[in-house]
Amino acid sequence: MLFPTVDFAIFFAAAFTANWLLNPYPRLWRAAMVAASYLFYSWWDWRFVFLLGAATVIAHVGARSVQRSRTASWRRAAMVVSVSLLLGLLGWFKYYGFLTVNLDSLSHALGGGDFLPLLRVTLPVGISFFTFMAVSYVVDVYRGRIDPAPASEVAVYLSFFPHLVAGPIVRGEELLPQIRARRDGSKIEFSRAAWLIASGLFKKVVISSYVSTAIVNPVFNSPRQHSALEILFAAYGYAVEIYTDFSGYTDIAIGCALLLGFRFPANFDAPYTARNLQEFWRRWHMTLSRWLRDYLYIPLGGNHSERRWVVARNILITMVLGGLWHGAAWTFVAWGALHGVGQVVGHERRRWREARGRPPVPSTGWRAALGRLATFHVVCLGWVFFNANSMGTVGIMLERLFTAWGPAPLVTPVLVLVLAGSVGVQYLPSDALDRVRLAFARQRGVVQAAILGVTLLVITTLGPEGVAPFIYYRF
Numbered sequence: 001m002l003f004p005t006v007d008f009a010i011f012f013a014a015a016f017t018a019n020w021l022l023n024p025y026p027r028l029w030r031a032a033m034v035a036a037s038y039l040f041y042s043w044w045d046w047r048f049v050f051l052l053g054a055a056t057v058i059a060h061v062g063a064r065s066v067q068r069s070r071t072a073s074w075r076r077a078a079m080v081v082s083v084s085l086l087l088g089l090l091g092w093f094k095y096y097g098f099l100t101v102n103l104d105s106l107s108h109a110l111g112g113g114d115f116l117p118l119l120r121v122t123l124p125v126g127i128s129f130f131t132f133m134a135v136s137y138v139v140d141v142y143r144g145r146i147d148p149a150p151a152s153e154v155a156v157y158l159s160f161f162p163h164l165v166a167g168p169i170v171r172g173e174e175l176l177p178q179i180r181a182r183r184d185g186s187k188i189e190f191s192r193a194a195w196l197i198a199s200g201l202f203k204k205v206v207i208s209s210y211v212s213t214a215i216v217n218p219v220f221n222s223p224r225q226h227s228a229l230e231i232l233f234a235a236y237g238y239a240v241e242i243y244t245d246f247s248g249y250t251d252i253a254i255g256c257a258l259l260l261g262f263r264f265p266a267n268f269d270a271p272y273t274a275r276n277l278q279e280f281w282r283r284w285h286m287t288l289s290r291w292l293r294d295y296l297y298i299p300l301g302g303n304h305s306e307r308r309w310v311v312a313r314n315i316l317i318t319m320v321l322g323g324l325w326h327g328a329a330w331t332f333v334a335w336g337a338l339h340g341v342g343q344v345v346g347h348e349r350r351r352w353r354e355a356r357g358r359p360p361v362p363s364t365g366w367r368a369a370l371g372r373l374a375t376f377h378v379v380c381l382g383w384v385f386f387n388a389n390s391m392g393t394v395g396i397m398l399e400r401l402f403t404a405w406g407p408a409p410l411v412t413p414v415l416v417l418v419l420a421g422s423v424g425v426q427y428l429p430s431d432a433l434d435r436v437r438l439a440f441a442r443q444r445g446v447v448q449a450a451i452l453g454v455t456l457l458v459i460t461t462l463g464p465e466g467v468a469p470f471i472y473y474r475f
Contacts, residue, residue: 098328126165183261191441200251205463275371
């Protein structure tokens with residue numbers, strides 16, 4: 001069930017009504033939210049609700065086992081077993097085929113036969129997101145940050161439909177207290193929710209869809225048929241497409257949650273204004289970045305070691321595994337490695353500047369502008385790996401980028417304007433958009449409804465007849 005569809009509108013209207021009617025009755029509310037969320041998830045394939053249920057049971061039993069263990073070693077064992085089971089589910093559905101193909105290829109190269117049987121394993125929608133949330137819940141109980149919640153609250157926490165299939169990755173300490181609290185319907189931030197949902201729809205339905213069909217899909221599907229300029233703008237185009245697609249989803253998810261009385265953490269903060277890759281990851285998919293930092297990078301040792309190679313190793317491991325989290329393919333591994341190497345170089349550069357009494361990162365002037373320009377182009381290079389269907393496609397695109405000079409009919413003035421505007425709007429002062437939103441919020445209900453009606457009409461007119469699934473659904 002996609003957000004920008006009539007099916008979801010009908011579903012959300014029913015869920016919204018049930019949410020507020022049952023708000024005074026916590027047990028009934030939790031049962032209704034779990035039922036609604038499982039219905040939402042079953043829209044793709046009803047069999048995968050059992051996978052979501054299994055992850056919920058493992059997380060709940062694991063957290064309880066951690067709490068009841070009397071010794072530190074047993075607590076750690078309960079945590080390790082629970083996390084291993086959760087990651088095992090993720091590994092089976094997401095990485096079995098990738099592992100099988102590569103082990104069989106290696107075995108054949110060494111003169112052997114098939115190493116593992118090749119099975120067709122369907123990837124469940126959103127498995128990476130609810131698995132990471134389940135892992136963080138168990139680990140946070142182990143660390144003493146939160147207490148184990150009742151089974152019904154854990155079920156709501158993991159299955160809550162606004163975040164279920166593509167995040168944000170919400171921590172237990174962020175969402176569980178809200179699940180326990182009785183929400184006040186009179187304090188719904190309607191204007192903010194409407195603003196988020198409308199802007200998210202515009203990003204996804206209009207901008208992302210247009211850029212995808214105008215330049216990204218034609219070039220990435222047949223790179224040999226396109227010139228260097230078209231390949232360059234396809235890379236720029238995908239940077240805009242994935243941002244507007246994913247941030248659009250996040251806006252809609254946060255807006256829907258607000259209408260239900262819940263607040264989710266922000267997931268984007270003008271990422272293409274970053275001056276280096278470390279700052280980019282503080283602004284892009286921020287809930288994943290924090291998850292990787294807190295549950296992988298810091299446990300590996302973070303940047304506390306005096307040995308520089310150890311810090312570099314920790315960064316590389318974190319980013320490569322972060323790339324692999326996005327997909328079971330060498331293109332994602334290469335994408336993560338590119339960002340890892342870039343962050344290592346940036347870390348060493350900051351050390352060099354600090355040793356000489358300079359600010360870690362230039363904040364103004366031509367050096368800051370150059371940092372933003374370089375960072376944006378490194379990110380765009382990474383997006384070529386991210387979106388390509390194979391390393392061979394990456395090679396073709398990079399080769400033709402420097403050799404295939406010729407006409408570029410796909411690079412139209414409208415396309416250039418859309419790409420420049422989508423990136424340029426991120427450079428607006430943050431309070432500028434806030435003032436517009438507040439101006440909308442101060443209008444009477446009738447005026448707000450009229451503005452939203454016109455906005456939806458524009459989105460419907462400019463958008464395609466059918467809307468493709470969100471990019472991050474497949475992760």
